[in-house]
Amino acid sequence: MSHDHSHQTGDVSDRSLLGAVLINSGLSVFEFIAGAVSGSTALMADALHNTNDAASLLIAYVARRISKKEADDRFTFGYRRAELIGALIQLTALILVGLFLVVEAVKRFANPEPLMANWMMIAAGVALGVDVATALLLWAMSKGSLNVRAAFLHNLTDAGASLAVLAGGAAVWRFGWSWVDPALTLGIAGYILWMSVGMLKRTAAILMETAPPDLDSEELIRAVEALDGVRDLHHLHVWELDEQHVALEAHVVTNVPVDARMELRNTIKQLLHDRFHIGHSTLEFERPADACPKPVQPEPLP
Secondary structure (H helix, E strand, O other): OHHHHHHHHHHHHHHHHHHHHHHHHHHHHHHHHHHHHHOOHHHHHHHHHHHHHHHHHHHHHHHHHHHOOOOOOOOOOOOOOHHHHHHHHHHHHHHHHHHHHHHHHHHHHHOOOOOOHHHHHHHHHHHHHHHHHHHHHHHOOOOOOHHHHHHHHHHHHHHHHHHHHHHHHHHHHHHOOOOHHHHHHHHHHHHHHHHHHHHHHHHHHHHOOOOOOOOOHHHHHHHHHOOOOEEEEEEEEEEEOOOOOEEEEEEEEEOOOHHHHHHHHHHHHHHHHHHHOOOEEEEEEEOHHHOOOOOOOOOOOO
C-alpha cells in the first residue's frame, strides 16, 4: 500500500514541476515585454533569468523522470545520476546568464537610457508573486536532490531579484536615480554567479566520484581494523553515487576461518551502514600470507 502512495506523491511532484515550467514561461514573456517598454535592464535581466529558470525546471522535470528508471544490464546502478547531469546543465547555463548580465549592466552604465518606473514596479510585483509561489512549490521537493534544489534556488534568487527591481523602480520614480537599474543588474548577476559556482563544485564533485565531504577515511579504516579478526583494510575506495547513496569497495586482510568470514563481512557492513551511512559495500577478503601489497602513494610534483 505504501508503495502505491509513494508513486502517487512522485507523480504529483512531477506535475508540480511541469506546472512551474508553464507559469515561469508566461512570466518571462510578460517581463520581456515590460522590460522593453520601460527600458529597464534590471527587468530584462530578471526576465532572462526567469527564462533560464523555465528551461531549468524543464530540465529538472526530464532528469527526475529519467532518474526513476530501474537499473538494467547497461546501467547497473540505475539512472539516478540523471538528476546530477540536469543540475550540471542548469548551473552552467546560469553562469553564462550571470556573465551576460554583467556585460549588459556595464554597457548601461556607459550609455544610460530613460526609464518608465511604473512599468518596472508593476512587472516586478507580478514577478515577485510568481517567484515566491514557485519557490514554495519546489521547497519540499528540493530536499535530497541537487537537481530540484538548483531549480528551487533559481526561483528563490528570482524572488530576491524581483524585490530588488521593485525597490529600484520606486527609487527611479521617486528620485530619478537611473543608475540604480544597472547597479541592481550587477547585484543580481553577482549573486547568480556566487550561488551557481558553489553548487556547480558540489555537483562536479559527485560526478567525479569523490568521497562524501563529511567522511573521514582514516577514521573508517581505524574503526574497521578495530573489529575482531580484521588485520588490515586497504585498497579503500569510497564514492557518492548521488546525494543519498554512498558506495565502498575495499580489501580486508583477516585470519578468521573461511566459514566465519560471512559473519565478519556482515559485521563490517553493519558498521559501515550505521556509523558511516554507506549502504552499498563490496569487500574482498585476503589471508595475511596472500595479501596484495598496499598501493604506493605517488611522490608530490616539484
